[in-house]
Amino acid sequence: SQTIHQWPATLVQPVGSPLSLECTVEGTSNPNLYWYRQAAGRGLQLLFYSVGIGQISSEVPQNLSASRPQDRQFILSSKKLLLSDSGFYLCARGQGFSYNEQFFGPGTRLTVL
Amino acid sequence: DQQVKQNSPSLSVQEGRISILNCDYTNSMFDYFLWYKKYPAEGPTFLISISSIKDKNEDGRFTVFLNKSAKHLSLHIVPSQPGDSAVYFCAASNFGSARQLTFGSGTQLTVLP
Numbered sequence: 770s771q772t773i774h775q776w777p778a779t780l781v782q783p784v785g786s787p788l789s790l791e792c793t794v795e796g797t798s799n800p801n802l803y804w805y806r807q808a809a810g811r812g813l814q815l816l817f818y819s820v821g822i823g824q825i826s827s828e829v830p831q832n833l834s835a836s837r838p839q840d841r842q843f844i845l846s847s848k849k850l851l852l853s854d855s856g857f858y859l860c861a862r863g864q865g866f867s868y869n870e871q872f873f874g875p876g877t878r879l880t881v882l
Numbered sequence: 883d884q885q886v887k888q889n890s891p892s893l894s895v896q897e898g899r900i901s902i903l904n905c906d907y908t909n910s911m912f913d914y915f916l917w918y919k920k921y922p923a924e925g926p927t928f929l930i931s932i933s934s935i936k937d938k939n940e941d942g943r944f945t946v947f948l949n950k951s952a953k954h955l956s957l958h959i960v961p962s963q964p965g966d967s968a969v970y971f972c973a974a975s976n977f978g979s980a981r982q983l984t985f986g987s988g989t990q991l992t993v994l995p
Contacts, residue, residue: 773925803982812888812971812987813926828982859925863981870916871983873925 771796773874775860781880788833788847790877792860795841801863802843803871804835808856819843855881885909886974888986896994901959903989905972908953912974916983917946917957920969929970930957962993 772795782788794800804816815828817835825835832851836844843860857878861871887906895901903917913934918926932939932946932955939946945958959966969990973983 801981805985813973813983813985815982815984818982857923861925870928870931871981872928873918876923876925878923 771862771872773860773862773872775858775874775877777877778875779878779880781882782850783882784852785849788845788850788854788879790845790858790860790879792843792845792874793841794843794860794862794874796862798840800841801871802837803861803863804843804845805859805861805873806856807859813859817845850881852881855879884987885912886972886984886986888970888972888989890989891987892990892992894992894994895962897964898961901957901962901966901991901993903957903959903970903972903991905955905957905986906953907955907974909974909976909984910953911976912984913977914975914981915946915948915955916973916975917944918971918973918985919966920971920988926971959991962991964993964995967991967993 774793803818805813807813819837833847857876859876860874863871885908916931917929919929920926930941930944930946932948937948948955969988971988972986975981975983
């Protein structure tokens with residue numbers, strides 16, 4: 770199984786509140802993990818990726834952060850949400866450096882009010 | 883700087899006819915290209931991919947064509963079915979750390995019965 774779990778599915782948070790989105794994956798060990806965001810009416814933007822435990826690379830400067838405390842767990846966080854953080858957050862997995870596809874989780878819809 | 887562009891935000895096609903979705907890229911280092919299909923409030927689903935060493939890849943009703951000299955790829959769906967109605971994203975990657983994907987902005991395909 771290569772299942773990807775994301776929770777919560779939907780979240781409404783006030784501006785300035787903290788955020789924690791969790792992604793866990795099943796299947797082969799040491800996957801590459803990714804966080805993407807899709808803003809309303811736009812494409813998918815890569816936010817963070819991780820090639821291993823504790824290894825995080827950031828693609829876009831912002832007030833979000835990511836952590837990978839376990840091999841199959843990827844967490845997206847913020848200390849203080851902004852209105853512009855609203856969007857659809859997607860976790861994805863890939864495997865190694867070969868020509869491989871990324872597989873996506875069901876996503877979390879975040880609305881910041 | 884958009885490295886992957888889908889210039890048509892929407893496309894309508896009659897059921898049974900061919901759907902052609904287009905994608906252009908600017909980064910000559912990209913060596914692997916993918917198409918994803920996405921329904922609202924769901925994660926993208928991988929459809930088909932192509933390596934830069936090929937110019938065509940076929941999988942059932944879906945065919946992807948790659949023109950490296952023009953930096954252009956297209957997805958053909960034949961015959962189109964109403965269930966194909968969704969947003970289609972093209973994505974590109976290059977060999978490197980984690981093989982992160984760069985996505986286009988998507989094309990909304992509507993197949994009319």
